[in-house]
Amino acid sequence: MKLRVLVRLKPGILDVQGAAVKRALVGLGFGELGDLRVGKVIEVELDAASPEAARARVAEMCRQLLANPILEDYTIETADDLAPRGAVR
């Protein structure tokens, strides 16, 4: 089963990387740019009896390692979440 974890800095935590990328894009002529923040995508493949079980295991991975709860929030997407948009191949 394939899942995708999105890890982002919590709202309110200054994202210096995002600010630098934003400045570069503004320099490229994207003057309409508002906020821009950079996060991480972690693609996970694992054996699980059900999407719910898989999600629970990946949530545990997030708690133990994949995200730092002091700085980051995470969301977990399963193929079901993404299928309508065709985002997971």
Next chain:
Amino acid sequence: MRFGVVVFPGTWSDCDFHYVISEVLHEPVKYVWHRERSLEGLDCVILPGGFSYGDYLRAGAVAGRSPVVEALRGFVAGGGLVLGSCNGFQILCEAGLLPGALMRNECLQYRCQSTHLVVENVDTPFTRGLRPGQVLTMPISHGEGKYHASPETLAELKGRNQVVFRYAEADGRVTKAANPNGSLENIAGIVNPEGTVLGLMPHPERASEAAMGGADGVLLFHALLGSLVEDGTFLKR
């Protein structure tokens, strides 16, 4: 005092710490590989700087879950002393042995420079004998050293006098200009509530001999060894 210097794949300050402990201080020291599960026989464990496990995912994240760091939990619970410098501080925070987290420097630059540190807490084994307000000079060398903690954690740190070092001017004033990485309230080093685990971004091992441009870093070791005298200098050993 028997020291252990932990070596992860990607650690780079291990040899410097080993050299200072063995050649400058003449104390017994051994390297401890990251897969080690026993820290028996050691009094003080050093987590040196570098890029443990490539700093993949987050600086210190993978190392913070390694076998030797799991062993460190029992070592700390038993009263053992731990000094984490640079990547070692990041690892201690990732492991939850110290509160807060280290983030990318606000300036986005990797900063390799000398810094002045004002000593705030002299009631730790690492700073005993120093004077409150004493200014030490030590280099930093990091890209992710901006200390961050929630307002609640910060209040706890201050309430328990856990802030040990702040980045300061040469005269000890804590100013924004003296903050090299955007750290919360200029925090450069903290201890656990018991004072037995110290994490700091600066490199004491790189300021341990006059020939290296200064020897303030070695004062932390002299404090540990009980050889500091009251005015914050040390007796010739």
